Amino acid sequence: MGEKLECMFERLDSRFDVLAQVLEAAHLGRALSARIELGAPWALHFADTNRRAGFHVVTAGRCCVLLDGTTDAVELGAGDIVVFPHGAGHVLADQPDTPSIEIHEAVGNLAPGQRMSLPNAGSGAPASVLCGSYSFAPDGTNPLLRGLPQLLHLSAEKLRNTPLEAAMQWLAAEANGAAPGTALIIDRLVDLLFIYALRLWTAQQDASSPQTWFGALQDPVVGPAVHAVHGDPAYAWTVENLAQRAGLSRAAFARRFQQAMGEPPLSYVTRWRMTVAAGLLADGHAIAHVADRVGYENEFAFAKAFKRIRGLAPGQHRQRHAKQRTERTTQAESGFVE
CATH class of the missing domain: 1.10.10.60 (Homeodomain-like)
Incomplete structure (x- = not known):
């Protein structure tokens, strides 16, 4: 007689999840997302939005990011992701000294699905970036953001063979397509990217790093x-x-x-x-x-x-x-x- 096969059935949708509770309580509206393709020189300023956590995924080329009030640029390459948990103002550019335009003034009235040419882009080295943001309650009571820095940078090397890398690839594929359900899938992927990025960043911190709510759960x-x-x-x-x-x-x-x-x-x-x-x-x-x-x-x-x-x-x-x-x-x- 062979070994008895142990069978089971578990409802995954009914699992108790503290993180899911917090996200549900704090996430007020749908995610926003956009695709940007530019040729150097170019620079875009994203104003401070303390109600939205934002991110950029570099899918091709190279660029850099500078937080408002700083002069230290973070270099980004294809496959990198940078997250702004508190919605900090920043410049995304081909080079740190390229003059920037206000992205909201340029595209703030753009309807979903619409595209337009950005005024300050050139014909130099190309770059492609996927941008997204995630809305949070404006009252400052969300524990999820506690202890997180203004900017989280995860390089392509650190993402290799992780769920975050897979989610970024899925997002890039959906952004380049127009199949039925694309808008809904992109919204869900923006959620996934944010959670996966926090998971991975927290796992990579050492014991001397500032404590976070996400890390405290562990x-x-x-x-x-x-x-x-x-x-x-x-x-x-x-x-x-x-x-x-x-x-x-x-x-x-x-x-x-x-x-x-x-x-x-x-x-x-x-x-x-x-x-x-x-x-x-x-x-x-x-x-x-x-x-x-x-x-x-x-x-x-x-x-x-x-x-x-x-x-x-x-x-x-x-x-x-x-x-x-x-x-x-x-x-x-x-x-x-x-």
């Missing part, structure tokens, strides 16, 4: 605590019961958490509860219901905490999003969707 002490809080935000979390899960004393756990996350454990608990609450309120749920869902028996205490963390009252937040839903419905009915 910490054997802090990671399980974060997963527990995200899995049940309404639970009566204390430093003591979180420390017990980690097998540490209260003081040792609090120090480890502060070091990894940049804030005390209960501050993180409250901030994540308010992030969950903001999403529920935006969906139109009643304030009393939302308060209960995030662990508050007292609606007044919830409202006070929400305003302290988010900067406005729960009712105001709910009304603002109700108005936005109405505006989107009106636009859709009139045939205009942003």
Whole structure:
């Protein structure tokens, strides 16, 4: 008799994922993407956009990037990717000293699918770049960006045989085609690129590098605590019961958490509860219901905490999003969707 075959069935869509939760809570709108093909000399200035994380993928040629206010250029070659987690202003150019134009002024009114010639490009060495951006909440409460530098550069050599390299190749292929579903696939690939880039960059950092939220998820002490809080935000979390899960004393756990996350454990608990609450309120749920869902028996205490963390009252937040839903419905009915 042969060995008995072990069979299983697992629903992958139902897996609990802290990162997916955070991205869903913070990602407000669809991704933006563009393809740029230029001949030297050329230089484009991308203004600071603190609500969008951006990236550039060099698919052909060479170029460089300079953060606003700096003179040190980062050289980029084919297969490189550079990410701006906080939407920092920067210049993308063939050479550091090439005069730049404002990209938003040049193409800001361009409709999806449209193309145009850029005014300052020449006929020299060609370069091809794929650009994308990813929108985040404007209130500064998104933990994902904590500890990340203004610019992340991953060279083609570091990307070899990684999922990020594959996603970049898929994006390039879709950008060069016009098959059915291309727009949707590109949107999903922009999401993948951002996550894969953060994964790879975090994995390549040494122990002396600044701590990030993404990296803290991998910490054997802090990671399980974060997963527990995200899995049940309404639970009566204390430093003591979180420390017990980690097998540490209260003081040792609090120090480890502060070091990894940049804030005390209960501050993180409250901030994540308010992030969950903001999403529920935006969906139109009643304030009393939302308060209960995030662990508050007292609606007044919830409202006070929400305003302290988010900067406005729960009712105001709910009304603002109700108005936005109405505006989107009106636009859709009139045939205009942003």
